[in-house]
Amino acid sequence: MTQVYNFSSGPAMLPADVLKLAxxxxxxxxxxxxxxxxxxxxxxxxxxxxxxxxxxxxxxxxIPANYRVLFCHGGGRGQFAALPLNLLGDKTTxxxxxxxxxxxxxxxxxxxxxxxxxxxxxxxxxxxxxxKPMRDWQLSDEAAFVHYCPNETIDGIAIxxxxxxxxxxxxxxxxxxxxxxxxxxxxxxxxxxxxxxxNIGPAGLTLVIVRxxxxxxxxxxxxxxxxxxxxxxxxxxxNTPPTFAWYLAGLVFKWLKQNGGVAAIDKINxxxxxxxxxxxxxxxxxxxxxxTANRSRMNVPFQLADSRLDDLFLExxxxxxxxxxxxxxxxxxxxxxIYNAMPLAGVQALTDFMVDFERRHG
Amino acid sequence: MTQVYNFSSGPAMLPADVLKLAxxxxxxxxxxxxxxxxxxxxxxxxxxxxxxxxxxxxxxxxIPANYRVLFCHGGGRGQFAALPLNLLGDKTTxxxxxxxxxxxxxxxxxxxxxxxxxxxxxxxxxxxxxxKPMRDWQLSDEAAFVHYCPNETIDGIAIxxxxxxxxxxxxxxxxxxxxxxxxxxxxxxxxxxxxxxxNIGPAGLTLVIVRxxxxxxxxxxxxxxxxxxxxxxxxxxxNTPPTFAWYLAGLVFKWLKQNGGVAAIDKINxxxxxxxxxxxxxxxxxxxxxxTANRSRMNVPFQLADSRLDDLFLExxxxxxxxxxxxxxxxxxxxxxIYNAMPLAGVQALTDFMVDFERRHG
Numbered sequence: 001m002t003q004v005y006n007f008s009s010g011p012a013m014l015p016a017d018v019l020k021l022a023x024x025x026x027x028x029x030x031x032x033x034x035x036x037x038x039x040x041x042x043x044x045x046x047x048x049x050x051x052x053x054x055x056x057x058x059x060x061x062x063i064p065a066n067y068r069v070l071f072c073h074g075g076g077r078g079q080f081a082a083l084p085l086n087l088l089g090d091k092t093t094x095x096x097x098x099x100x101x102x103x104x105x106x107x108x109x110x111x112x113x114x115x116x117x118x119x120x121x122x123x124x125x126x127x128x129x130x131x132k133p134m135r136d137w138q139l140s141d142e143a144a145f146v147h148y149c150p151n152e153t154i155d156g157i158a159i160x161x162x163x164x165x166x167x168x169x170x171x172x173x174x175x176x177x178x179x180x181x182x183x184x185x186x187x188x189x190x191x192x193x194x195x196x197x198x199n200i201g202p203a204g205l206t207l208v209i210v211r212x213x214x215x216x217x218x219x220x221x222x223x224x225x226x227x228x229x230x231x232x233x234x235x236x237x238x239n240t241p242p243t244f245a246w247y248l249a250g251l252v253f254k255w256l257k258q259n260g261g262v263a264a265i266d267k268i269n270x271x272x273x274x275x276x277x278x279x280x281x282x283x284x285x286x287x288x289x290x291x292t293a294n295r296s297r298m299n300v301p302f303q304l305a306d307s308r309l310d311d312l313f314l315e316x317x318x319x320x321x322x323x324x325x326x327x328x329x330x331x332x333x334x335x336x337x338i339y340n341a342m343p344l345a346g347v348q349a350l351t352d353f354m355v356d357f358e359r360r361h362g
Numbered sequence: 363m364t365q366v367y368n369f370s371s372g373p374a375m376l377p378a379d380v381l382k383l384a385x386x387x388x389x390x391x392x393x394x395x396x397x398x399x400x401x402x403x404x405x406x407x408x409x410x411x412x413x414x415x416x417x418x419x420x421x422x423x424x425i426p427a428n429y430r431v432l433f434c435h436g437g438g439r440g441q442f443a444a445l446p447l448n449l450l451g452d453k454t455t456x457x458x459x460x461x462x463x464x465x466x467x468x469x470x471x472x473x474x475x476x477x478x479x480x481x482x483x484x485x486x487x488x489x490x491x492x493x494k495p496m497r498d499w500q501l502s503d504e505a506a507f508v509h510y511c512p513n514e515t516i517d518g519i520a521i522x523x524x525x526x527x528x529x530x531x532x533x534x535x536x537x538x539x540x541x542x543x544x545x546x547x548x549x550x551x552x553x554x555x556x557x558x559x560x561n562i563g564p565a566g567l568t569l570v571i572v573r574x575x576x577x578x579x580x581x582x583x584x585x586x587x588x589x590x591x592x593x594x595x596x597x598x599x600x601n602t603p604p605t606f607a608w609y610l611a612g613l614v615f616k617w618l619k620q621n622g623g624v625a626a627i628d629k630i631n632x633x634x635x636x637x638x639x640x641x642x643x644x645x646x647x648x649x650x651x652x653x654t655a656n657r658s659r660m661n662v663p664f665q666l667a668d669s670r671l672d673d674l675f676l677e678x679x680x681x682x683x684x685x686x687x688x689x690x691x692x693x694x695x696x697x698x699x700i701y702n703a704m705p706l707a708g709v710q711a712l713t714d715f716m717v718d719f720e721r722r723h724g
Contacts, residue, residue: 004395008402011605019389019397026385033366033683035381037564040370040686073566074435074587077601081585112582197602202399204435204566204604220474221583223443225436239439240559242566242604243373321395324402 005346008324009153009299009337010177010197016341018251037244041237049243050236053250060253060262061179063186063209070208071236071246073225076102076176076195078206080109083147083172083191085222086229087214091144093117099131099159100152101330102174110147113219117143121159130291134161145170145190151178153198154328156301156335157294163188170214177298179207180256181340182266190214196245198298199339201252205245256340265340272338272347273297279351285358303333309361310334320353367708370686371515371661371699372539372559378703380613399606403599411605412598415612422615422624423541425548425571432570433598433608435587438464438538438557440568442471445509445534445553447584448591449576453506455479461493461521462514463692464536472509475581479505483521492653496523507532507552513540515560516690518663518697519656525550532576539660541569542618543702544628552576558607560660561701563614567607618702627702634700634709635659641713647720665695671723672696682715 006013029036032045039046054069063069072078083106084094096107096116107116117140121132139146146165150173151158158178162185163171170190179194186192191210197203210228218227225231230238256265277295280286280302288295288302304310313334317325327333338347368375391398394407401408416431425431434440445468446456458469458478469478479502483494501508508527512535513520520540524547525533532552541556548554553572559565572590580589587593592600618627639657642648642664650657650664666672675696679687689695700709 002395006396006400008400008405010602011400011402013400014397023385023388026388027381032685033364034368034685035376038368038370038373038375040373041565043370043686073437073440074585075601078435078585078587081587085585109586112585195602202604202606203403203602204607223436223440223447223474223585223588224471225440225443226585239437240372240557240565242564242607244564244606245566245604323394323396324405 002321004321004323005342005349006323007336007338007342007350009328009335010195011203012198012337012339013341014201014248015252015255018248018255021251022248036247039243041240041243046243049247049250053246053253056250056253056257057207060256061184061186061209066212067186068210068212068215068228068232070210070228070231071241071249072206072208072231073204073239073242075203075206076174076193077105077109078226079174079193079208080106081112082208082222082226082228083145084110084113085226086218087170087172087191088114088144088219089217091142093140093142093144095119095137095139095143095146097121097137097146097148099149100155100157102152102154102176103147103149106147106149106174114144125291128291129155129157129289130294131157131159134159134163134165139165139169145172147172147174149174151175151296151298153177153296153299153337154330155290156288156296156299157290158296158298159294177339180262180265181269181298183262196249198337201249202245204242205249268344269297269338269340272342272344273300275344275347275351276300276336276338279354283358285362286354298339299335299337301327301331301333301335307333312361313357316357317350317353320349322350322353364683366683366685367704367711368685369698369700369704369712371690371697372557373565374560374699374701375703376563376610377614377617380610380617383613384610398609401605403602403605408605411609411612415608415615418612418615418619419569422618423546423548423571428574429548430572430574430577430590430594432572432590432593433603433611434568434570434593435566435601435604437565437568438536438555439467439471440588441536441555441570442468443474444570444584444588444590445507446472446475447588448580449532449534449553450476450506450581451579453504455502455504455506457481457499457501457505457508459483459499459508459510461511462517462519464514464516464538465509465511468509468511468536476506487653490653491517491519491651492656493519493521496521496525496527501527501531507534509534509536511536513658513660515539515658515661515699516692517652518650518658518661519652520658520660521656539701542624542627543631543660545624558611560699563611564607566604567611630706631659631700631702634704634706635662637706637709637713638662638698638700641716645720647724648716660701661697661699663689663693663695663697669695674723675719678719679712679715682711684712684715
């Protein structure tokens with residue numbers, strides 16, 4: 001088959017080595033004569049899978065001992081409800097930073113449970129879209145927590161700054177599209193959560209990393225499957241977890257460790273982003289309108305100067321094995337999602353194609 | 363590898379043909395050069411998977427046109443919360459039939475949102491565990507709905523009767539362990555739901571079949587990921603669905619259609635159950651304490667007369683390729699879960715083993 005590079009924003013490309021192993025052992029896992037997806041989550045064999053995955057994630061992210069790791073159902077949008085249901089306590093508000101599509105979606109869901117203090121960080125700097133630095137966020141004294149999304153997949157805009165609001169401020173963040181892509185100081189956060197389908201594994205699994213002093217405060221109206229305390233008390237097996245997704249996540253974590261961990265992938269991610277943004281910036285044929293400091297390294301939206309060429313670009317790139325480059329319907333144009341599993345060679349193939357396409361049609 | 367028959371209660375055995383196909387196309391699905399789990403749920407290719415799965419399920423179950431089919435996150439336990447959150451309206455109670463472990467778990471979750479009218483149908487008939495027929499259930503006039511679980515996986519007890527409480531009574535039922543195993547008159551129900559990991563596919567997917575006049579009544583406190591109306595309005599893609607599980611469910615539906623559908627598997631399931639219960643009943647060495655009319659055809663718990671032989675039975679059966687026969691910790695002994703994917707040959711192998719084990723140790 002042709003070498004395909006898949007730039008889907010999620011569900012997204014998985015490491016080729018992980019898929020290869022998963023395929024090899026799909027019907028006979030560890031010599032058991034059955035698939036890993038057919039065995040009980042409560043048996044020794046799967047519990048080993050579960051524990052290995054958590055241990056490897058803890059190693060990769062240097063998760064402190066006072067944080068719990070939960071493997072959940074429900075996706076990032078499930079967490080949009082889970083956050084207020086678990087963290088609000090007797091308060092009635094929380095700070096929500098509206099940096100883009102996903103942050104705004106979290107606000108919409110939170111309004112079921114609280115009156116948000118919405119902070120709009122969006123600014124224009126030298127004609128480019130940017131986000132205010134954290135020191136300019138006006139937090140409320142009454143807030144139970146502050147929520148933000150460090151990487152907006154649709155807008156292609158990111159907040160790389162690490163929060164430092166003091167120990168009284170509980171920071172909750174949606175790391176769905178950046179988790180494991182660069183080092184994170186987990187101790188700065190109360191809750192880190194991430195849908196799996198970008199940097200972790202297949203869709204249907206959600207990771208929650210929660211500081212243990214935040215447990216035990218869930219609203220009585222919180223469905224048990226979203227209750228951090230219930231999930232923690234049951235080792236994320238309050239109900240049957242998405243076992244195959246958990247297993248694949250564990251393979252991805254092992255792959256990442258074998259390849260040097262987060263520090264190593266961080267460097268490659270920087271190379272990939274530099275290569276792609278450099279290609280865009282060197283040309284008047286392509287453009288990206290995000291200020292350099294806020295450019296996402298995971299999701300790179302770009303426009304063709306002549307949008308009449310969009311369809312041709314998409315057809316030709318697909319034919320060249322460069323898949324899923326169509327931008328989100330809300331913004332149009334193109335988008336290349338270049339998560340951990342996308343090798344540098346994939347971005348090289350894309351930029352080669354872009355240069356050639358410009359040469360032919362520019 | 364040895365032929366293995368896996369009697370796990372869930373996650374459970376999948377049809378061998380389905381796993382074989384999934385393995386073949388795991389890394390190159392439909393010639394696309396990528397895995398089906400790597401593609402966008404919003405692309406044409408996956409939408410075709412999603413639509414095919416729904417159409418095949420509708421065919422298999424003869425689902426009337428005024429019912430919606432939702433593919434959800436959250437498992438059966440998610441639905442324990444979703445039911446009151448979606449169906450209660452301005453009422454404050456619902457009828458809950460406590461026929462076993464799962465029915466009782468649904469009641470516990472429902473108490474977050476309502477005051478249940480609990481109906482205990484458990485009776486003893488001729489020394490055997492049984493359940494009262496539906497005509498003896500005392501429903502409340504004030505109830506928003508009546509909930510029951512037609513098959514209790516741990517207790518091995520079943521309610522095969524179809525409800526007939528009149529058109530004003532909304533019946534909600536947990537079909538996690540029986541869906542597609544025998545014909546069901548969907549029109550008798552308001553909501554049928556099922557975790558996938560027994561008769562449908564891998565864990566992490568939940569099916570909900572809901573009559574459309576029940577939409578639009580969700581509580582404001584219902585997380586959107588559990589809101590039937592939100593899910594229906596977004597074709598079950600309000601958030602990223604568990605795409606690989608959905609794809610596998612679709613393969614299972616196709617497999618079932620190719621093998622004669624629900625009517626054909628119903629006959630095989632009856633043969634399997636007759637063979638296993640017959641072996642138990644013909645012996646004083648094994649016993650099952652459920653009255654014939656309420657015996658589960660999916661989950662067959664049985665005890666050895668001499669429980670000191672339990673460990674030996676489990677070791678020897680595993681060595682013979684008969685896996686996961688240990689009973690649930692709440693009841694001990696043995697349990698054979700014989701869902702649709704378990705072939706008659708598997709039950710034959712088990713009963714042959716049981717007869718031989720009795721001959722050697724009885």
